[in-house]
Structure formats: C-alpha cells, structure tokens
Amino acid sequence: MHKELVLSAFKKARKEVKEATGVNMSVTGIAKRISDYMMDECHFQYHEKSLRNKYNLALKDEQDVELKSSVANCLCCYLGYENYAEFIMKNSIPLASPEIVENIIIEEEYPPKKEPSIGEKLKIVIQKNKVTLIFCSLIFLLYFGLYMVNRQQWMVWDTDRYVEVQFDVEKYGLSNLKLYKHERIKKFREVKPDCNYLFFKSDGSENLWYQKATNGEVTFFTSFGLHPETGKTLKKITPYMIRKYICETY
Structure with a gap:
C-alpha cells in the first residue's frame, strides 16, 4: 500500500x-x-x-x-x-x-477514538478537583517561600544567561526567580552558532541544544535543560537542524 x-x-x-x-x-x-x-x-x-x-x-x-x-x-x-x-x-x-x-x-x-492515556485520565481528575488543587498549591507555595527565601540563593534569566540576584519579587516577579544553580550560571548560555561552531564533542555527544517556537523561530543553547522563558525541554541538535537553520554546507 x-x-x-x-x-x-x-x-x-x-x-x-x-x-x-x-x-x-x-x-x-x-x-x-x-x-x-x-x-x-x-x-x-x-x-x-x-x-x-x-x-x-x-x-x-x-x-x-x-x-x-x-x-x-x-x-x-x-x-x-x-x-x-x-x-x-x-x-x-x-x-x-x-x-x-x-x-x-x-x-x-475521522480517526478512531482512542482510550485516554493515564496522563489524560490524571488531567481529568485534576480538572475536577481544581479548587482543592489550587488551595493546596497556594499553601505549599506560601510555606516554601517563607522557608526558602532566607536559605537559598536566587537567579534570573538576563538576555542570554542566568545571573545571581537577591530575592526581590517586586523587581523580578515571582515567576522569573529561580533557585540558584552554579552549573546554570557557569555553563548555560543562549548562542547564535555558525558553520564554525563545535556542534559535537570529541566523543560524539551533542554540544548544542535548541527549541523551535510555534512561529518558526529557533533558539540555541550551550547546555541541556529547560528553556529559560517557555519552560519547555530543549532538544539535542541534529545534522538536519544544523543544515536547515545554521549551516547549509554542514
């Protein structure tokens, strides 16, 4: 067929x-x-x-x-x-x-209807208990905030990297403040690679990660992790993505 x-x-x-x-x-x-x-x-x-x-x-x-x-x-x-x-x-x-x-x-x-997955069933349960979930979440966030503010270091995303800052909700916004991670501060960067970029390490492992937005824009990062603005998991670079978005002659 x-x-x-x-x-x-x-x-x-x-x-x-x-x-x-x-x-x-x-x-x-x-x-x-x-x-x-x-x-x-x-x-x-x-x-x-x-x-x-x-x-x-x-x-x-x-x-x-x-x-x-x-x-x-x-x-x-x-x-x-x-x-x-x-x-x-x-x-x-x-x-x-x-x-x-x-x-x-x-x-x-008209594709055949599929049995809901475990994740979909869990989502339905969560929606049905949304009020309880929101209340519990607020209690947890309040406790977490009071406990962690004085014990943790913080960082925010600044243009192309994370920088260490003081805990200041009015200045940065609660959603932008992240718990301090030395590895993120030291190695995580947004970059604009060209044909001379070292896309793979000597052992063949990836040396670049990316995310493609719904509008087609692609952003590249030096380490694996979550996109600092969207929170989505970054993907490993592939030869196809290199040829299409970075270097046609790769």
Missing part, C-alpha cells in the same frame, strides 16, 4: 544529498536523514533502522509495504503533499481506486 511512498521519499533524500554534497549517500545515511526530519518536523521518532527495512522491502517487486498513518502522512509532508490521499491521486498509484481513496480520506478525517 505504501511502497511507492517509501521509494519516493528515499529518492528525494538521495537527490538532495547529491545536489548539496556531490556524494551518493548510503541507504543507512538517507534513512537517518529522513528519521531526523520526522523528529524535527512531525515531532515523533521513527527509527532509521525501521525506515531502512521498509525501503529494502519496497525494492522487492512481490512485496508491499505497510506504514502507520502518522508515518505515511509525515513522509507525504516531506514530499510536499498534504496527506497520503493527495499523494496517491496526484501520482496515479496503481490500485488507487476512488473507493480506496475515499476510505483513506474518511480514515484521516
């Missing part, structure tokens, strides 16, 4: 690498490139080994390939299509009858 989709995605990736570097990348390298795209743009992980296996299966004439709808739709986005239904219609894929296309569209528009 998805054979042509997999072959088309690998064909595009191979062409992009060839045009950018002049080198014919291996199947494993191409699978890694597509896997990075899925993580960065579709926000889920699909391992390069699985992609490579699907590609090898697609090369066999007598074999078909089946993908989850999320994986298929992400590959369609990579190829410039809105969804799998548009892909098969515009490419005249064999056996793509109107009935099959209609079923695919219906499946995409």
Whole structure:
C-alpha cells in the first residue's frame, strides 16, 4: 500500500544529498536523514533502522509495504503533499481506486477514538478537583517561600544567561526567580552558532541544544535543560537542524 511512498521519499533524500554534497549517500545515511526530519518536523521518532527495512522491502517487486498513518502522512509532508490521499491521486498509484481513496480520506478525517492515556485520565481528575488543587498549591507555595527565601540563593534569566540576584519579587516577579544553580550560571548560555561552531564533542555527544517556537523561530543553547522563558525541554541538535537553520554546507 505504501511502497511507492517509501521509494519516493528515499529518492528525494538521495537527490538532495547529491545536489548539496556531490556524494551518493548510503541507504543507512538517507534513512537517518529522513528519521531526523520526522523528529524535527512531525515531532515523533521513527527509527532509521525501521525506515531502512521498509525501503529494502519496497525494492522487492512481490512485496508491499505497510506504514502507520502518522508515518505515511509525515513522509507525504516531506514530499510536499498534504496527506497520503493527495499523494496517491496526484501520482496515479496503481490500485488507487476512488473507493480506496475515499476510505483513506474518511480514515484521516475521522480517526478512531482512542482510550485516554493515564496522563489524560490524571488531567481529568485534576480538572475536577481544581479548587482543592489550587488551595493546596497556594499553601505549599506560601510555606516554601517563607522557608526558602532566607536559605537559598536566587537567579534570573538576563538576555542570554542566568545571573545571581537577591530575592526581590517586586523587581523580578515571582515567576522569573529561580533557585540558584552554579552549573546554570557557569555553563548555560543562549548562542547564535555558525558553520564554525563545535556542534559535537570529541566523543560524539551533542554540544548544542535548541527549541523551535510555534512561529518558526529557533533558539540555541550551550547546555541541556529547560528553556529559560517557555519552560519547555530543549532538544539535542541534529545534522538536519544544523543544515536547515545554521549551516547549509554542514
């Protein structure tokens, strides 16, 4: 069902690498490139080994390939299509009858309801007990504040780094004051890397982290942690993100 989709995605990736570097990348390298795209743009992980296996299966004439709808739709986005239904219609894929296309569209528009996860169930419980939760939170914050103000050091985010400050709610605001951490003060910085930046350490581990905002803006940091303004967990840098946002020739 998805054979042509997999072959088309690998064909595009191979062409992009060839045009950018002049080198014919291996199947494993191409699978890694597509896997990075899925993580960065579709926000889920699909391992390069699985992609490579699907590609090898697609090369066999007598074999078909089946993908989850999320994986298929992400590959369609990579190829410039809105969804799998548009892909098969515009490419005249064999056996793509109107009935099959209609079923695919219906499946995409009306996905089956899923059983709520443990996290979702917990969220419902929290919402039902919101008043109690808020009251308990206020009591905890009051106790925590009274106890910690005189015992802890504090820091706030200033432009591109954390700086140590005195506890002053009127000046900084309670939400901006963070408990002092020497490692954050010493090593955590927001940076604007270029092609000369050392993206990976000598042992291959990451030396840069990032966050992509909803408006498309990407910010980069020197250490792992939470974004100082949004509070979201930073992501490890990948070759795909380097080529797209920092250095096209990487």
